[in-house]
Amino acid sequence: MSGIKVNTMAEYLAKGETPDILFWVGCAGSFDDRAKKITKAIVKILNKVEMKFAVLGAEESCSGDPAKRAGNEFLFQMQAMQNIQLMNEYKVSKIVTGCPHCFNTLKNEYPELGGNYEVIHHTQLIQELIDSGKLRIEDGKPFKGKKITFHDPCYLGRANDVYEAPRKVLETLDAELVEMKRCKTKGLCCGAGGAQMFKEAEKGNKEINIERTEDAMEVKPDIIATGCPFCNTMMTDGVKLAEKESSVHVMDIAELIAQAQDL
Amino acid sequence: MGISSILFIVLIAVGFGFFAFNVRKVIANINLGRDKKINDRKGERWKVMTLVALGQKKMFHRPIPALLHLVIYVAFILTQVELIEIIIDGITESHRIFQPYLGGFYKLIISIIEVLSVLALVATFAFLARRNLLKLPRFHKDEMTGWPKLDGNIILYLEILLVLFIFTMNGADEAMHIANGNESYGFAMSQWYGPFLFGGMDVETLHLFERIGWWGHLAIVLTFMNYLPYSKHFHIFLAFPNVWYSNLDAKGRLSNMEAVTNEVKMMFDPEADPYAAPAEPVGEPQTFGVKDVTDLPWNSLLQAYTCTECGRCTSECPANQTGKLLSPRKIMMDTRDRMVELGDYKRNNGADKHDNKTLVHDYITEEELWACTSCNACVEACPVNIDPLSIIVDLRRYLVMEESKAPSELTGMFSNIENNGAPWQFAQADRLKWKDEN
Numbered sequence: 282m283s284g285i286k287v288n289t290m291a292e293y294l295a296k297g298e299t300p301d302i303l304f305w306v307g308c309a310g311s312f313d314d315r316a317k318k319i320t321k322a323i324v325k326i327l328n329k330v331e332m333k334f335a336v337l338g339a340e341e342s343c344s345g346d347p348a349k350r351a352g353n354e355f356l357f358q359m360q361a362m363q364n365i366q367l368m369n370e371y372k373v374s375k376i377v378t379g380c381p382h383c384f385n386t387l388k389n390e391y392p393e394l395g396g397n398y399e400v401i402h403h404t405q406l407i408q409e410l411i412d413s414g415k416l417r418i419e420d421g422k423p424f425k426g427k428k429i430t431f432h433d434p435c436y437l438g439r440a441n442d443v444y445e446a447p448r449k450v451l452e453t454l455d456a457e458l459v460e461m462k463r464c465k466t467k468g469l470c471c472g473a474g475g476a477q478m479f480k481e482a483e484k485g486n487k488e489i490n491i492e493r494t495e496d497a498m499e500v501k502p503d504i505i506a507t508g509c510p511f512c513n514t515m516m517t518d519g520v521k522l523a524e525k526e527s528s529v530h531v532m533d534i535a536e537l538i539a540q541a542q543d544l
Numbered sequence: 545m546g547i548s549s550i551l552f553i554v555l556i557a558v559g560f561g562f563f564a565f566n567v568r569k570v571i572a573n574i575n576l577g578r579d580k581k582i583n584d585r586k587g588e589r590w591k592v593m594t595l596v597a598l599g600q601k602k603m604f605h606r607p608i609p610a611l612l613h614l615v616i617y618v619a620f621i622l623t624q625v626e627l628i629e630i631i632i633d634g635i636t637e638s639h640r641i642f643q644p645y646l647g648g649f650y651k652l653i654i655s656i657i658e659v660l661s662v663l664a665l666v667a668t669f670a671f672l673a674r675r676n677l678l679k680l681p682r683f684h685k686d687e688m689t690g691w692p693k694l695d696g697n698i699i700l701y702l703e704i705l706l707v708l709f710i711f712t713m714n715g716a717d718e719a720m721h722i723a724n725g726n727e728s729y730g731f732a733m734s735q736w737y738g739p740f741l742f743g744g745m746d747v748e749t750l751h752l753f754e755r756i757g758w759w760g761h762l763a764i765v766l767t768f769m770n771y772l773p774y775s776k777h778f779h780i781f782l783a784f785p786n787v788w789y790s791n792l793d794a795k796g797r798l799s800n801m802e803a804v805t806n807e808v809k810m811m812f813d814p815e816a817d818p819y820a821a822p823a824e825p826v827g828e829p830q831t832f833g834v835k836d837v838t839d840l841p842w843n844s845l846l847q848a849y850t851c852t853e854c855g856r857c858t859s860e861c862p863a864n865q866t867g868k869l870l871s872p873r874k875i876m877m878d879t880r881d882r883m884v885e886l887g888d889y890k891r892n893n894g895a896d897k898h899d900n901k902t903l904v905h906d907y908i909t910e911e912e913l914w915a916c917t918s919c920n921a922c923v924e925a926c927p928v929n930i931d932p933l934s935i936i937v938d939l940r941r942y943l944v945m946e947e948s949k950a951p952s953e954l955t956g957m958f959s960n961i962e963n964n965g966a967p968w969q970f971a972q973a974d975r976l977k978w979k980d981e982n
Contacts, residue, residue, distance in 0.1 A: 306975070306978075308967055308970075311974075311976070312968055321978065339972055339974075342972065343961045343965050343966050348961055349798060350918050351957070352940030352942075352943060352944035353941075353944050353958055354801045354804045354833075356962060358801075360965070385797070389793070390797060393800050394800060435919040439919065439924050441796050442794070470921065475917045477917050479953055479954060482866075483870075485915075487867060489865075492865060493862075
């Protein structure tokens, strides 16, 4: 047992209670072995601050983002309607997502279809927790003297103008935060967006994740921080191809915070 | 009324008339697109237009071309003051009609125009060098050969000619003014180079040079104006409405297709009668997604006319940087070329006729469309808020929903989502398994 406490919406309902926030885990966070670790790190943080949160569990279904970006609007809207119906029945009002793609879709594309929620990304939630004093990073000891560079996920950054929250969270660690030459609005995509995650890249002369990993390697980081399970996969693969996996670690911001907290 | 003012009025009438004729064509072509109401948040729209179009805020992400561009832009706008005077002078056969009324202010304005013209000339040569000598990659992509390359240079040549005519006009006029026993006009540049270049010539010759400059200036302005509707350079007008009508929402938000919403809602409605006669279709049956320019919303077509092919989008595109076929600039150029082609065809053959070509396949290939990561780098990079991504997604929608054409891995991903609610083949019932795993 991993010692984490997770309740589903259905369990809350059975107890006649409503959680303060719904944690939207997402498909990667539910099924991908690497991303599941990020999911658990988020849960550990939520447990630590004793937040009353719930997941949808087996009732959760794909947000529809990859279908929509790949042009399958029917499938997207079917998924969206189904999720919205479910969440409206549970009277969900606030959602935190572990994935910028779910974040973007739920935040920007669900309202028009009847799903009106306050949606935040987990880096924003962590920043709120730090700002309000609920989460205190004592001395960030495991990262003392480490160099961290943050790779902006497109769907957090350009798509939704969230550039500061992840950086503010990273600043609380006692590490050196270095920017890649392409960052924030100019950040280069990892190559996974727009449903590319699920297909081979079209013919070209280089893989996008290699190009992006090279950006990261230029600043000689110990850790490449991300906030997206897909970016994580792409950057991890890039680092492996560069044969640097023993010295450079690709980690989600939630994992870094959980580690700093000894969770 | 003298022969010169008659000639002048005819020239102006023909010049403006032909321009108006072409502008109407442009408007008709933009109207080939689908209706889309964009008139919300007016205050915000004016603000964005002021900052991005008038203030060129996004240009300054690349400071060197931004400064060069700014010089030409300001020079262009201020020269219009002189053009107003030229038009009045031309009709009334007067000479520098504003001068007696404006006095010192006139001297200031013309001086600023002269200084800016020199700077604009320098900037123009710099741009020619950037385009042709420096081999900046974004000016040498596949889509920038032939006409687009020539177009970019023609504009610069015309600008050089324009400035040279202005200099001839003011320089010869200055020398003539002095030769006639007056004091210098005192304009910043021509008071120096005028006597230097034209000093010592007789008044007749000077008058001839002044007229060459004056008529030449007018001829270039009219030529330039009429060249615009055929050129990428039309952005000097369209940048403003284009930014006004641009997307104000989060860049990550894609539109939800209303036609799909209606059908999906019906499927979810327990009251819906599956045997009921289908509702009368409202308007024309709509294609799902975009097959041709007529399926695009009109503002995408406005964007295609606004694109000045600077290539910032393409140089920021991760797919293009890694050698894929996709170039967001080409998406905009193809959209424009196809729109012009179809517009001409319909004008010649009747509005309900179609040439059996389409934007997708004939112009934009599937390979280009499937290379996009939807990262919004192109949208972010565009100095005038053009959105190639929305066209790419619209075209993908057509491929998937009308032609059932998608890379096979994506078809697999679709069925996984349909069957088990995730893009991979995992049972939905297992979504919470991670909780109990170590």
